[in-house]
Amino acid sequence: MKKYLFLFVVLAYSQAAFACDACKKQQPKFLQGITHGPGPDSNWDYLIVALMVFITLYVMAATLKCLIKPAEIGREHIKRMILND
The missing domain is CATH 1.20.5 (Single alpha-helices involved in coiled-coils or other helix-helix interfaces)
Structure with a gap:
């Protein structure tokens, strides 16, 4: 059970770590898809x-x-x- 809980947490976090489509458009080219929010x-x-x-x-x-x-x-x-x- 612990193995599945750990797997669920890792997968949930990995999906939250990627930027959404709106954020991708605001980022510089080399940061697109990595970070959320407006660019630097x-x-x-x-x-x-x-x-x-x-x-x-x-x-x-x-x-x-x-x-x-x-x-x-x-x-x-x-x-x-x-x-x-």
């Missing part, structure tokens, strides 16, 4: 989105790095107090 007002919008994507990717990479290979190896680190109890 200026080139600053592209810069802001690119900056947000860069920050997000950087934070994801830093998080994965810290999770995969943590650098706390000292015996006096606070995590040792918690783990040794």
Whole structure:
């Protein structure tokens, strides 16, 4: 049952993610069919989105790095107090 519920949610979300016909006409050529709403007002919008994507990717990479290979190896680190109890 969980498998079918997950499949339903994924399919429902994928249909909602595509733009409708009215929105497709308002978007620039390379964004048609992807986003909803009117097109960007200026080139600053592209810069802001690119900056947000860069920050997000950087934070994801830093998080994965810290999770995969943590650098706390000292015996006096606070995590040792918690783990040794």
